[in-house]
Amino acid sequence: SAVISQKPSRDICQRGTSLTIQCQVDSQVTMMFWYRQQPGQSLTLIATANQGSEATYESGFVIDKFPISRPNLTFSTLTVSNMSPEDSSIYLCSVGGVKDYGYTFGSGTRLTVV
C-alpha cells in the first residue's frame, strides 16, 4: 500500500491566520481525500482532490475556507484559511480510489487555533 508523509504533524496558530498542510505520497494515486476529525469526533470528509481538476467539496465545506491544490499525482495541499478556534482539529489526508481496497491515511496534522 501507499506510504503517505503528512506535515506539519502539529501546529499552534493564531486566529485569523492560515495554515497549509502538505501530503506527499510515495506512488502515483488518482484520488486524494482530506478529512477533518474534530475533538472526540469521527472523521468527516472535507473534499476529494483529483489531479488536473477542481477539488470536489462536501456539504458544509467551501473552497474559500479550505482551498486545495493537487499539482501532480503524488502531492496535495490543504489550506485552512482565516482560522478560528472552531477549526482546531486533526486534519488527515488519505489516498485510495478502488472500492474494495482499504484507504491509506497520513499520520495527521493536529491543529490548535488560539
Added chain:
Amino acid sequence: GDSVTQMEGPVTLSEEAFLTINCTYTATGYPSLFWYVQYPGEGLQLLLKATKADDKGSNKGFEATYRKETTSFHLEKGSVQVSDSAVYFCALNSGGSNYKLTFGKGTLLTVNP
C-alpha cells in the same frame, strides 16, 4: 445515504477479556466494510476489511464477518492486550463516483493490566 452506526464507548476491559464492538450500516448497493484503528496521537491504520457478504476479515487477532442479512460488521477479539487500547472506527465504501469512506463515530477501548 450511507451511514454507519457504531457501539457507543468508552469500553474498558481487563487484559485477556473478550472484546466485541458492534457496527451496523446502511448503504446502497454492496459496500465494502472496514475497521480502522487509531492509536493515541497517531493517524488511522487499516485493521481489517471485507468486500462481500460472508467474508471474514482478520488481522492481529481481530475478526469481523460481513453479515448482509443483518447489515452488520461486528469487531471481535478473543483476548485483548493493553496495547490494543485505541479508538476503533467502522467504515464503509459503497463505490459510485466518489469512493469516499463513511465512518462511524468511533469507539474508545481502554484495556487495563
